[in-house]
Amino acid sequence: MEIRELTRDDAMASTAMSRNAFGGSLDLSFFTLGAGITRWGLFDGADLVAKANDRHYDSLIGGRPVPTAGVGGVVVTPETHGRGSARTVMTHLLHRARERGAVISTLFRTVPALYRSLGYEQVTERVDGALPSAALRGMRVPAGITLRRATVADAPAVRQVYDDIAAQGSCWLDRRPPLFPRGTAADADLISAVHGTTLAVDDAGTVQGYVRWTRGDGVGTGAVLTASELLSRTASGTAGLLAALASFDAVTPEIHLRTTGTDPVFWAVPGYGWRVEKVEPYLLRVIDLAGAVAARGWPVGVSGALELTVTDPLCPWNSGDHRLVIEGGRGRLEPGDGSGVSVTVNGSAVLIAGSIGAAALRRGGMVAGGGAEHDAVLDVLTAGPRPGILDFF
Structure with missing residues (x-):
């Protein structure tokens, strides 16, 4: 058995393993190499039997960046399950991540027993939920807040809202290069990735919050509006952004909202009906x-x-x-x-x-x-x- 970094020559074998484990296609464009990611593979002779990716993130804890090995793409071939292959490649990843300066590692777990045996423990979760649009009826944009649609020129302000709020929390990712590109092209991608980004702007012209939303198909029963992020520095900004979502009530009876599970947005919803659709447990290990x-x-x-x-x-x-x-x-x-x-x-x-x-x-x-x-x-x-x-x- 040999452990080594994956190269471009390993792209097909690695992508095929991911497809078998997680579904999807054989799209080799997802097999990226370079700054910000290290891909480790365990080989039995010429055969790739296990792999794991180390993404070079920083996590913001107490307002300071903590060098992090974000683990993903952990796969073992079905023929070698139960032989300790995952433990072997993960142990190697953690030791090498320490050498490059990472002090913690995080992941979204699929096999709790394995990762807990490796020293990971759940510290939070990402929550996808839903609520009826009717739960927001009656919400109005507060005085001192104006709503407007974001343009590419607003991308830095949108990122700044996230940066400020993330710095007040714990374990949020620091969205900086290389894994989070910045610049003109990245700004355009940020705005175009959703159907709309609505800004909450105060009387001084400062962007206090934003909601990124995607309008699903159809009208009436079954139609959904998805808000992938709703963040605001102020309560009035949060109320204004929820009022923007409420305006879809006549055409989309349901709103899907991604949250950290502890967002203050819950305190501002006046109506009933919030339910959890999906929970992604997030685990941390000290390296x-x-x-x-x-x-x-x-x-x-x-x-x-x-x-x-x-x-x-x-x-x-x-x-x-x-x-x-x-x-x-x-x-x-x-x-x-x-x-x-x-x-x-x-x-x-x-x-x-x-x-x-x-x-x-x-x-x-x-x-x-x-x-x-x-x-x-x-x-x-x-x-x-x-x-x-x-x-x-």
């Missing part, structure tokens, strides 16, 4: 614990320390007795004395993502030892925005 602690932002105005012990057989450099020190919005990991709590590698993923209390982690078997005083410190140190994700990879 380099010290690096992740140093990279992410921590609660400003909070200072403290906690002794914690971590055991990580897959990435052994994370194992040991540590002292987590937080001060001035920054964190660091120092040698510890083992007198605090024990945290599984899965638990360390949840702690880096933030906002999950120690009591829940104990009930989940990810924190042990210590006492109530340790839990109280842990809750304060890891407080912060709830994780969320909008992008899929």
